[in-house]
Amino acid sequence: MTVIEVVGAGFNSAGRGDGVARAPGALRRAGLVAAVAARHDVRDSGDVAFGEAVPERGASGLLAERALAAMVGGVRRKVAAALAGGAVPLLVGGDCPVLLGALAACRDVHGAAGLLFVDGHEDAWPPAASTTGEAADCELGLALGVTAAASLPSGVVPGPAPLLRAEATALLGPRDGADLLEHRVASLRGSLWFATDRELAGRVAESVADAAATVERSAPRWWLHVDLDVLATGELAAVDYPQPGGLTWAELTELTALALRRPGCTGWSLTIYNPDLDPDGRQGARIVRYVGEALPSR
Template sequence: MDLITVPFNSSGVADGVARAPSALLDAGLVAALPGARVVNADVPVGDPTRGPSGLAAEASLTATVASVAERVLAAWAADRFPILLGGDCPVLLGGLVAADRRGYGAGLVFVDGHEDAWDPHRSPTGEAADSEIALALGMVPGFAPVLQTADLLQLGPRDAEELAEAGQPSIADRVDVLPGDRLAAPDGIPIAVGKAAALVARTEHWWLHVDLDVLSTQALPAVDYPQPGGLTWDQLDTLTEQLLSIGGCGGLSVCIYNPDLDGGAAATRIASYVARASRIAARGHG
């Protein structure tokens, strides 16, 4: 497998979540995955100024996505399973671009505490981490779609109130969404896995994206935009294992840990999670 490090922070800075990949490697992730190869994506220095699209660090985003896509394609060409270590969520776009270039339909199981489909001009930050799903679906002028609404399953968003207050339309009327409160309920994980199995059955290939802010603040305080609710670590472990046990996953991305907020205290737990998920995914890789 290839551990593709992507130290990208869509606010245009080189700290915060950009330091997560190195924190996970320092916490022993490579040792936990014998045979894993570390591959570094090229992440140019960003400019926090918003570009014409409304996105900050637009040039850095474009270059980073292209670099990640190249490394994912190289991993697949060598029959190696790609794991993207962010950084923040737009690193996922590199995997979707790679699937699009390879010419097969890709499904996305998106485990996240936010919908991440903001119009960049409405986004309070301009960070592409607010908008990567909008970018993937081609909802932002100038960005070609690399994902169809029918091929997207969102598990865990709990930002409906924030979207409504900001006048940002939800995409829950267009895509399959299991909100965070339902995902965290006793029957939430079986429902989520059933939805994912249905998605996988009709797509040629699928990608699993995990934004760690799907966890509760009690489980992981070191995220930039905490919210009420969320999963426990045990729930996320179980959900991830059952999703990957469906088989056929072509890639995994794990994002949104800010080691600056906890001095790296959570890195060992996150590295353990990534290692276990990677082993399961690689066994079922197809």
């Protein structure tokens, strides 16, 4: 029987202890562990410790560099232990740089990492060009080695680099192409499997099957990453950087369920819920419902 291991990583790339940093605790209080237990055996291994995140840009151009490196290392250890023990990790952020630790763990245990990346943004800004200084702008580009950062602290991208190969990566749901063009940041389109939110509409099942099969040709074991800002703002408003367009809950649930049923999927990360923007907790409860609906039955 599958054991789901819940791992919290309440890291906020803005170098703050509020906002998305509070998501793991908020989702647990909303019933996340119970929702998983209704489908599978579950254990909660608690939260990754990484020290205080300081909102100062370092030499790389990123905020909170020291805490970022510590968080990546902590996620790597917890996720690797879960995988080595035969569990399926459910990594709950925080924001998207938690993915770097998960990919390193996947590579540690399986020898290589693949990725289905579901996000409203491409997340491949060069750190020095990021308008926010947040590592959440950059993590996919850093993992692929397509964006460079001077003086990046050791451990932010665990070596040997790159963590990912383009042919083992699929990007589903981005809709920030106009913003990238405005700031002269190169898009990943054309270098890996890629489908915008509009291109997924009406083709979720076909797209997931094609994306996963593409990844599996290069990396039989792969990670699923879901940034909840892939949803339309009308579906989920408790995110820091809303934008036009996006998926419906039904589309995201279908996409996630299909991905989790693939035998190559080794773990799942869920990020970018800001409970400070959800004072009555309704959106947190909706996220918990989504997790329960997406998980396969026992």
